[in-house]
Amino acid sequence: MTQPTIRPLGERKRANWIRLRTMILLRWVAIAGQFIAVTITPMLFGLQLELGWCYFAISVSVIGNLVAGFVFPENKRLSERQNMAMIIFDLLQLSILLFLTGGLNNPFTLLLLGPVTISATALSMRSTIVLCAVAIISVTVLAFYHLPLQTLEGAIxxxxxxxxxxxxxxxIIAVIFTSAYSRRVTSEIHLMSDALAATQMALAREQKLTDLGGVVAAAAHELGTPLATIKLASAELVNELRDQPDLQEDAELIVQQTNRCRDILRDMGRAGKDDLHMRQAPLATVIESAAEPHMDRGKHVFISLESSDGNDSAQPAILRMPEIIHGLRNLVQNAVDFAESTVWIEARWTDANITVRILDDGKGFPPQFLGRLGDPFVARRRPRKTATPRPEYEGMGLGLFIAKTLLERSGASLRFANGSDEGGKHSKHVGAVIEVRWPRREIDAREGDNALPAGQNVRFSEI
Incomplete structure (x- = not known):
């Protein structure tokens, strides 16, 4: 079963999300602060400032805000270039005010970090580098060229x-460090947001497929009796109409089409044919449903089940959750993709836990990636059909993240490892090992916290 290709949103597309109204409001706050500082400082501290030029620099921002507010609609989304232009304008306007009020002798030079931080969190890497360069140049110019701060007595x-x-x-260090720090944190948030969105899409798709399988299985069950009756009656008509070839041909056509309807419903409802309650199934059935799309891809896939208590207890019936099926399917796909020839799926259970282990005879996970497996968008790995031997696993990102997130949502814990099988069953196995473990009470359909009520099936309208 193929999965839809899901790509993370690009930096430039995110930069286009910022509203002009947001930038205007932020600029009004900055204008108010600048006006208050320039007006009150001479009165409180007795400083001589070039008030005319200071008010001129502030008025430029006021005019820019008024023009932007009147010319463009309130819901306008700025492009990345427009955002960068506005931030550069604010950065230069603040630099001019600092030039008029003492340069680096003015403690308000720290405000230069504001525009740089905004660019690092909202714009692309290229725009952030440009703004950092502008900020560093501004700081350097202010260190050598500025109007001195003077008291009313003329003291500098x-x-x-x-x-x-x-x-x-x-x-300079603060500009670089703040930009890098903000950039890193924002990138992590964006990656996680994209990956969670992809997980929700995958879960919704699996839920639709599960619901469809249940509906078709119920339809096959409900239509089984009338189809059998039609087939029986039409078969009798075929025998009774031997003397009337035209009518007999029509009766045979009815028999053929009845058989066709039966086969179609049987194929469509295959996933749910052994699931009486539609929401539960034996552990082996759930594992087979997850592994089925990858059973015929040129690798041997062996499924084994056993009780770990040593008392041959009955196979548990578990909840047939889309999270479990889709999560296990992604893990099986990963194992089949990079196995040499064989994949083992081992299911074990005790009174307390249910464990599924997926092993392959490939080269295993690279040790440096073991701590990062399950993070979204780790670097991709080469396919097995490349001309040169692949040095390590790549492409362990979104698929494993979706699998890990969905399985943990069902109550499971995952462990990724390398090494030979401890039980000695596969003495030559030295590849990857993925272990998924649930507390039995979380997914057991007969006992525990989520047990389904016993009884006959009910109509979907009554559930």
């Missing part, structure tokens, strides 16, 4: 040159 307020140099170095 400035910190020692050594501290100016330290401020310059600290700001």
């Amino acid at each position: 307020l400035q910190i020692p040159q050594l501290f100016v140099f330290g401020q310059w170095i600290a700001l």
